[in-house]
Amino acid sequence: AMLIPHMAIAGWVEVFFTVIIYRFVNIASPDAIYNEKSVSKGLIGKLYGLILFLVIITPIGLIASGTAFGEWSGEELLEKLQSANTMAALPTGMANGISFNSLFTDYEIPGINVGIGYVLSAVTAVLLFFIISKLIGSMYDKSDIA
Helix, strand or coil: CCHHHHHHHHHHHHHHHHHHHHHHHHHHCHHHCCCHHHCCHHHHHHHHHHHHHHHHCHHHHHCCCCCCCCCCCHHHHHHHHHHCCCCCCCCHHHHCCCCCCCCCHHHCCCCCCHHHHHHHHHHHHHHHHHHHHHHHHHCCCHHHHC
């Protein structure tokens, strides 16, 4: 319900204010703007270490019972809504909505331990985001950014 208003209006308002504020800060205090040379190699290494740590501990989510918040199937959501006396039927948009088949359904790979499947799912996501960010970054000349 909020997607179209945010994409049509709020998103553009945020873009406008972000550009205005960035230009103001760049004029008023250019040293406050990110400079690639100012980032030490140690900080990047720590960030990569943090990402690696988070990937490794991903299977901790298996300890919890039940489905993760917001990852309910239609039947599970309807059951939760009915138990809270909120709705008697699943919203039609969710009942007849988009059918999406993910690469790792339920974060599992057939024939592989569930914990390893979680880790491989996390590794795949991190690699995809890394590759996409590198591709987007390569489209811009470093001198054009500031």
